Amino acid sequence: MSGYLGRRIAETVFLLWLMSFLIYALIGLMPGDPIDLMLSADPEITAEDAARLKALQGLDRPLIERYGFWLQGAVTGDFGYSRLYARPVVDVIGPRLVNTLILMGTSLVLALLLAIPAGIVAALYPRGLTDSTVNLLAFAGFSVPSFWLGLILIIVFAVQLGWLPAGGTAPVGSTDLLDRLRYLILPVLTLTLLAAGTFVRFVRAAMLEALREDFIRTARVKGLSRTAVVVRHAMPHAMLSLVTIVALNVGSLFSGSLVVETIFAYLGMGKLIYDSIMGNDYNLALAALLIATLVTLLANLVADIAYGWLDPRIDYGG
Amino acid sequence: MRRPWPWTILALAALLLLGGPAVARERLTIGITQYPSTLNPNIDSMAAKSYVLGFTHRPITQFDADWELQCWLCLELPDLDAGTAEVVERDDGTKGVRTRYTLHPEARWGDGTPVTTRDVAFTIEVGKHEQSGFSNAELYRRVVELEIIDDKTFVIESEKLTFLYPAINDLRLLPEHLEREVFEADPATYRNRTLFDTDPTNPGLAMGPYRITSLETGAFITLERNPEWWGKEPAFDQIVIRTIENTAALEANLLSGEIDMIEGSLGLALDQATAFEARHGERFRVFYKPGLIYEHIDLNLDNPILADRRIREALIRSIDREALSRQLFDGRQAVAHGNVNPLDWVYTEDIPTYGEDLDAARALLDEAGWTEIRDGVRHNAAGEPLRLTIMTTAGNRSRELVQQVLQSMWQRVGIDVAIQNEPARVFFGETMSKRRFPAMGMYAWISSPENVPRSTLHSEEIPTEANGWAGQNYPGFVNAAMDALIDEIEITLDRDAREQLWHELQRLYAEELPVIPLYFRADAHIWPEWLAGVAPTGHMGATSLTVENWHVAGGG
Numbered sequence: 001m002s003g004y005l006g007r008r009i010a011e012t013v014f015l016l017w018l019m020s021f022l023i024y025a026l027i028g029l030m031p032g033d034p035i036d037l038m039l040s041a042d043p044e045i046t047a048e049d050a051a052r053l054k055a056l057q058g059l060d061r062p063l064i065e066r067y068g069f070w071l072q073g074a075v076t077g078d079f080g081y082s083r084l085y086a087r088p089v090v091d092v093i094g095p096r097l098v099n100t101l102i103l104m105g106t107s108l109v110l111a112l113l114l115a116i117p118a119g120i121v122a123a124l125y126p127r128g129l130t131d132s133t134v135n136l137l138a139f140a141g142f143s144v145p146s147f148w149l150g151l152i153l154i155i156v157f158a159v160q161l162g163w164l165p166a167g168g169t170a171p172v173g174s175t176d177l178l179d180r181l182r183y184l185i186l187p188v189l190t191l192t193l194l195a196a197g198t199f200v201r202f203v204r205a206a207m208l209e210a211l212r213e214d215f216i217r218t219a220r221v222k223g224l225s226r227t228a229v230v231v232r233h234a235m236p237h238a239m240l241s242l243v244t245i246v247a248l249n250v251g252s253l254f255s256g257s258l259v260v261e262t263i264f265a266y267l268g269m270g271k272l273i274y275d276s277i278m279g280n281d282y283n284l285a286l287a288a289l290l291i292a293t294l295v296t297l298l299a300n301l302v303a304d305i306a307y308g309w310l311d312p313r314i315d316y317g318g
Numbered sequence: 319m320r321r322p323w324p325w326t327i328l329a330l331a332a333l334l335l336l337g338g339p340a341v342a343r344e345r346l347t348i349g350i351t352q353y354p355s356t357l358n359p360n361i362d363s364m365a366a367k368s369y370v371l372g373f374t375h376r377p378i379t380q381f382d383a384d385w386e387l388q389c390w391l392c393l394e395l396p397d398l399d400a401g402t403a404e405v406v407e408r409d410d411g412t413k414g415v416r417t418r419y420t421l422h423p424e425a426r427w428g429d430g431t432p433v434t435t436r437d438v439a440f441t442i443e444v445g446k447h448e449q450s451g452f453s454n455a456e457l458y459r460r461v462v463e464l465e466i467i468d469d470k471t472f473v474i475e476s477e478k479l480t481f482l483y484p485a486i487n488d489l490r491l492l493p494e495h496l497e498r499e500v501f502e503a504d505p506a507t508y509r510n511r512t513l514f515d516t517d518p519t520n521p522g523l524a525m526g527p528y529r530i531t532s533l534e535t536g537a538f539i540t541l542e543r544n545p546e547w548w549g550k551e552p553a554f555d556q557i558v559i560r561t562i563e564n565t566a567a568l569e570a571n572l573l574s575g576e577i578d579m580i581e582g583s584l585g586l587a588l589d590q591a592t593a594f595e596a597r598h599g600e601r602f603r604v605f606y607k608p609g610l611i612y613e614h615i616d617l618n619l620d621n622p623i624l625a626d627r628r629i630r631e632a633l634i635r636s637i638d639r640e641a642l643s644r645q646l647f648d649g650r651q652a653v654a655h656g657n658v659n660p661l662d663w664v665y666t667e668d669i670p671t672y673g674e675d676l677d678a679a680r681a682l683l684d685e686a687g688w689t690e691i692r693d694g695v696r697h698n699a700a701g702e703p704l705r706l707t708i709m710t711t712a713g714n715r716s717r718e719l720v721q722q723v724l725q726s727m728w729q730r731v732g733i734d735v736a737i738q739n740e741p742a743r744v745f746f747g748e749t750m751s752k753r754r755f756p757a758m759g760m761y762a763w764i765s766s767p768e769n770v771p772r773s774t775l776h777s778e779e780i781p782t783e784a785n786g787w788a789g790q791n792y793p794g795f796v797n798a799a800m801d802a803l804i805d806e807i808e809i810t811l812d813r814d815a816r817e818q819l820w821h822e823l824q825r826l827y828a829e830e831l832p833v834i835p836l837y838f839r840a841d842a843h844i845w846p847e848w849l850a851g852v853a854p855t856g857h858m859g860a861t862s863l864t865v866e867n868w869h870v871a872g873g874g
Contacts, residue, residue, distance in 0.1 A: 030744075031744045031747050031748035031749075033747065036746060036747035036748075036751055045363065045453060045454050046454075046456050046773075047785070047786065047788025047789060048455075048456075048459075048788075049453065049454060049455050049456065050788070051786065051788075052448060052455070053451070053453065056448075056449055056451055056506070056509075081510045083355075084355050085355065085535055085536075086355060086356045086358075086361075086509070086510060086512075086515040087510075087515065087516075087535070092535070147564075147566075150567075151566055151567070151570065154567065154570045154574070155570060158570060158571075158574040158576070159570055159573045159574045162574060162575070165574070165576055166567065166570045166571045166574045166576050167562055167567055167570075167571055167576070168537060168538075168560070168576070169534075169537060172347075172532075172538050172540055172558050172560075173532055173540060262563055262564045262567070263564050263566075263567050264567065265537065265560070265561065265562040265563070265564070265567060265571075267534070267535075267536050267537055271536075271563075279355075
């Protein structure tokens with residue numbers, strides 16, 4: 001097991017380096033730079049100013065040279081300054097990461113709490129009224145565009161009923177936990193409904209497949225109760241595929257949800273990554289994307305370990 | 319027996335969660351779609367920053383809502399006739415100018431330190447430094463000498479005498495007593511360490527009616543009255559500027575009462591605003607301010623088809639811009655017949671105008687040799703189709719809509735126009751700036767009152783590989799008469815003489831048609847019924863500069 005872990009950690013470090021280079025190169029190869037965009041907004045900025053500003057921000061140097069400088073700093077923990085936010089990258093990412101963790105983590109947990117029982121019940125009574133209803137709601141959940149669902153929730157709960165705030169992370173100047181909770185309800189609800197729709201379908205399909213397995217028939221023949229068959233035998237088997245889906249979703253947990261964050265003016269990682277790429281903020285984009293990459297790789301590692309725990313046939317010891 | 323307590327707790331929790339605090343009128347909450355990347359007045363150029371600084375900072379000079387140059391921090395504008403400005407003859411025959419300014423005697427920073435000529439000297443020192451990161455350093459480069467008379471009076475000698483000699487709009491003062499230490503520690507990283515970004519709530523950075531008391535980057539900025547403000551007392555105790563980038567969400571926030579108003583230059587698109595007014599006009603006032611944002615189509619004059627003036631005229635005569643403005647923008651955006659806004663004092667109506675005239679367009683195309691029509695598209699004698707491409711910024715709903723209407727209008731006279739859009743950063747960063755657009759590029763120029771179009775029309779401003787793609791004359795317009803007019807306007811001080819030159823420039827522009835003028839964009843300001851005194855400017859000088867006049871209607 002320790003050999004396996006060591007190999008995976010080495011792979012992770014290599015992949016992170018590769019990703020950093022690819023991301024830097026891809027952003028660098030995009031046409032235009034921040035100064036070009038500034039020029040388009042203000043015709044009074046002269047060509048001389050543009051050249052001076054490009055030199056000042058190192059934009060006149062070759063891409064590989066700029067990447068070298070960045071890598072040198074990054075290995076010592078200095079991720080540089082964010083050009084868009086005029087602050088150190090770490091200071092910009094920290095609060096956004098916390099906000100995203102709260103928003104996406106809560107949504108993920110709620111979506112699983114909703115999807116697992118609903119998927120199991122649907123699988124236990126296939127093609128019945130319950131199954132049809134769960135399927136319909138699940139389809140609605142993952143088919144509805146997030147921006148539309150978000151806006152509808154805002155119109156109903158913020159504009160019409162006036163119960164909840166339309167957007168933001170907290171009232172201006174407030175640090176009260178209850179205030180922050182009020183601002184979380186609508187974005188969490190939007191993301192939960194969207195994610196639950198996808199999870200329900202996976203849980204249902206996996207449970208249906210598990211319930212058809214020979215070992216389930218054997219368990220039934222041995223006289224185990226239905227609950228015991230489902231909980232102790234079918235569920236662990238079905239959870240294998242769910243673990244894969246959740247592991248993949250954890251990556252997006254950290255990169256946030258661009259659309260929902262924009263609609264609810266929620267300060268999370270999704271919007272930060274989008275803005276940093278569009279604004280050619282190399283330092284910020286790199287650090288944010290590398291965090292998302294690292295978390296995805298770690299989540300996959302945890303999922304692999306979980307497979308071994310859920311399925312005794314899998315062994316990493318060899 | 320059922321125990322009621324869990325339900326009571328749930329109900330209480332729901333009340334706590336759902337019940338919002340009452341919003342008092344002491345606070346005004348403004349919604350905008352952009353958050354400033356920096357609050358330093360001289361680094362980066364963006365509308366959101368100008369808007370925030372309008373509340374907290376004062377320029378020495380700037381144009382007002384009537385597009386007249388005014389003193390905001392000085393006592394009077396320098397004047398050659400009054401002797402507060404004088405022409406300087408140089409050895410090489412050129413003329414410079416010395417202008418004298420006196421800062422307001424009561425002007426103080428928010429920590430009580432007087433605003434003095436030390437701040438002026440420091441700001442010019444930073445502006446002239448190659449590594450300071452100031453975005454527009456042209457003004458600083460032109461300063462030949464600064465003479466300090468006393469704590470409040472100074473004289474600037476500029477290397478070039480232009481009609482705008484009293485304007486030093488880009489000289490935005492920095493508090494020397496706070497920023498010098500930061501700057502001198504390392505000028506190259508000053509832009510990252512300026513107190514405006516690292517300590518933005520420092521009262522010593524403010525010299526406007528308000529000062530920043532709290533902020534959350536990307537979300538909001540809270541402003542409170544600046545106790546050291548020397549001018550008229552503003553009406554609101556607190557102003558909150560909230561950033562909500564999605565305009566549909568911005569509208570929902572306004573309707574739910576989370577924000578009180580939407581700033582026009584950073585708010586809803588015009589079609590969204592007219593739809594909003596139709597639905598909620600009884601609750602809010604929608605004020606449309608025509609501005610200096612000139613929507614137009616650049617024509618690439620290196621394209622052999624567009625090099626022919628007759629084709630350029632045919633293009634403009636085959637479109638109905640009045641109908642376009644009426645139907646898409648409820649007639650709120652004035653059709654442009656040239657590059658000068660009708661609200662600008664140098665504007666003249668005495669120029670050729672081109673209304674929709676399909677017969678004239680067809681005649682021009684025939685005359686230019688595009689006579690044969692096959693499958694609805696004109697062809698010339700060589701069998702080449704009259705096919706052009708129009709480009710704009712992808713995702714800009716208004717422009718894409720206009721583009722589609724124009725395409726169908728041109729189709730009526732046999733001009734086949736293909737739409738090819740690109741993201742803004744590609745369109746501006748590569749395609750337009752390197753003149754890689756094959757035929758037509760639609761976008762807007764933002765300018766200030768009486769803005770001389772040197773960068774966009776002078777032949778020396780055509781971007782080429784040889785000049786490092788400098789300049790913004792994207793059509794590649796070369797006209798000696800236009801060059802001479804631009805050079806002459808800049809140095810003509812006599813108002814009447816200059817007005818005549820401006821009229822000539824507009825006539826030449828309309829005759830040569832290097833671009834297709836579309837319209838002057840209007841900003842839609844949305845205010846609650848109870849708010850009064852807001853005077854939008856329609857130019858790059860922020861509306862917030864007159865915040866001390868904003869008040870609750872009927873409340874003085």
